[in-house]
Amino acid sequence: MKLLIAEDTQSLSNALVEIFRRNGDTPTAVADGNAALALLTTNEFDAAVLDIMMPGMDGIAVLRAVRARGNRVPVLLLTARSAIDDKVLGFDSGANDYLTKPFEPKELLLRVRAMTRGGAADDTLTYGNISLDRSSFALSSPSGSFRLANREFRLMELLLSTPEHVFTAQRLLEKLWNDAAQADEAAIRIYISYLSRKLGALHADLTIEQRPDGYALCRKEAAA
Amino acid sequence: MTAEAYYGDAYPGMKAAEAQTLALLNQYAAESGAQQGLHPIVYCCSRIKRPESMTQKLRSRGLAPTAENALRAVHDAIGVRAICAFADDVMQLVAWLRTQPALTVLKEKNYYEYPKPNGYRSYHLICQVPVDGTPFFVEIQIRTIANDFWATLEHQLKYKKALPNEALIRSELKRCADEIASVDLSMQTIRDILNETK
Numbered sequence: 001m002k003l004l005i006a007e008d009t010q011s012l013s014n015a016l017v018e019i020f021r022r023n024g025d026t027p028t029a030v031a032d033g034n035a036a037l038a039l040l041t042t043n044e045f046d047a048a049v050l051d052i053m054m055p056g057m058d059g060i061a062v063l064r065a066v067r068a069r070g071n072r073v074p075v076l077l078l079t080a081r082s083a084i085d086d087k088v089l090g091f092d093s094g095a096n097d098y099l100t101k102p103f104e105p106k107e108l109l110l111r112v113r114a115m116t117r118g119g120a121a122d123d124t125l126t127y128g129n130i131s132l133d134r135s136s137f138a139l140s141s142p143s144g145s146f147r148l149a150n151r152e153f154r155l156m157e158l159l160l161s162t163p164e165h166v167f168t169a170q171r172l173l174e175k176l177w178n179d180a181a182q183a184d185e186a187a188i189r190i191y192i193s194y195l196s197r198k199l200g201a202l203h204a205d206l207t208i209e210q211r212p213d214g215y216a217l218c219r220k221e222a223a224a
Numbered sequence: 225m226t227a228e229a230y231y232g233d234a235y236p237g238m239k240a241a242e243a244q245t246l247a248l249l250n251q252y253a254a255e256s257g258a259q260q261g262l263h264p265i266v267y268c269c270s271r272i273k274r275p276e277s278m279t280q281k282l283r284s285r286g287l288a289p290t291a292e293n294a295l296r297a298v299h300d301a302i303g304v305r306a307i308c309a310f311a312d313d314v315m316q317l318v319a320w321l322r323t324q325p326a327l328t329v330l331k332e333k334n335y336y337e338y339p340k341p342n343g344y345r346s347y348h349l350i351c352q353v354p355v356d357g358t359p360f361f362v363e364i365q366i367r368t369i370a371n372d373f374w375a376t377l378e379h380q381l382k383y384k385k386a387l388p389n390e391a392l393i394r395s396e397l398k399r400c401a402d403e404i405a406s407v408d409l410s411m412q413t414i415r416d417i418l419n420e421t422k
Contacts, residue, residue: 144337145402152406190414193413194409201409
């Protein structure tokens with residue numbers, strides 16, 4: 001993982017670089033806020049560890065500037081301050097996590113790992129003879145595949161990640177339609193229908209069941 | 225060489241078999257359209273395989289490039305294609321063709337429901353169509369506009385020179401096929417929903 005470390009105390013900066021290097025990461029260290037901002041806006045880093053008190057721009061100002069540009073790189077703030085108000089300011093400015101000095105190197109690594117954890121660990125969801133590739137949006141079976149559009153994909157991802165679980169229409173709206181005012185159950189029915197069609201065309205041994213209380217992706221019952 | 229010269233005496237019969245198959249498809253379009261106010265077949269096209277293409281195919285199979293072999297050893301000297309509107313129209317047309325006395329279905333290749341690894345989707349029927357008592361092989365291909373969009377463009381691309389990144393291009397073309405097929409079924413689903421609410 002490519003990490004940016006912004007820390008003006010040279011000895012601590014060296015220690016941080018060493019901790020991440022031993023962890024197998026690729027750290028880049030800078031000693032002031034302006035340099036940190038310049039590097040972070042390149043989008044070349046997977047995460048950043050920012051000290052709050054730095055010459056030039058402080059860590060909070062760097063974080064705000066980064067977020068103001070729509071950049072969502074995970075950021076952990078590192079500081080000697082431990083007052084709760086400082087933590088509130090840090091999180092409100094867009095921090096993903098916060099650690100006060102002194103800290104255990106192991107905890108720092110765990111926190112950075114936690115905030116950079118994505119869905120990459122398990123890139124394919126599988127149930128029955130159906131699989132969904134989260135990186136290519138491909139819904140596949142042994143007889144073929146379809147590439148799903150965004151919302152269809154997210155609906156299928158939700159259903160496949162908890163098969164046999166009944167999702168209420170309300171829950172699906174919350175998860176998949178951000179602006180619930182514009183969506184209703186008719187919208188859900190269309191998307192369920194799209195997926196049902198495609199599962200059928202793939203000769204899936206799964207089906208999306210409509211229950212009185214919602215929808216569930218289930219194994220097909222053997223024909224009675 | 226012209227097709228008439230290559231296929232010789234069989235050529236008029238081939239043209240008749242081609243015309244009869246097209247007429248049959250037009251009959252289906254008229255009948256089913258009249259019933260439902262729909263147009264399940266958007267258009268049809270047909271061709272007699274060009275002599276160069278046929279001789280190449282026969283040679284690649286180790287056969288003498290004669291008109292006799294073109295008509296008996298392979299089955300696509302006469303090709304007819306029906307392009308359907310919606311996904312369900314394809315299998316409905318296939319089912320109808322199986323019941324028609326004007327032709328005999330000998331073999332079916334269901335690349336429509338079981339697409340080829342490259343993403344190609346189409347239903348192929350090898351049929352025999354009699355002309356004045358003489359049977360001619362006709363290959364009928366049936367697919368949707370969406371399938372045809374992909375197949376037509378892919379056909380124009382793949383015969384270009386060898387590519388340095390061929391595997392990537394192939395997988396991208398497959399991705400496009402799967403994307404188009406997905407939209408095709410979404411359109412069918414929308415039609416179903418509209419029909420339910422009529």
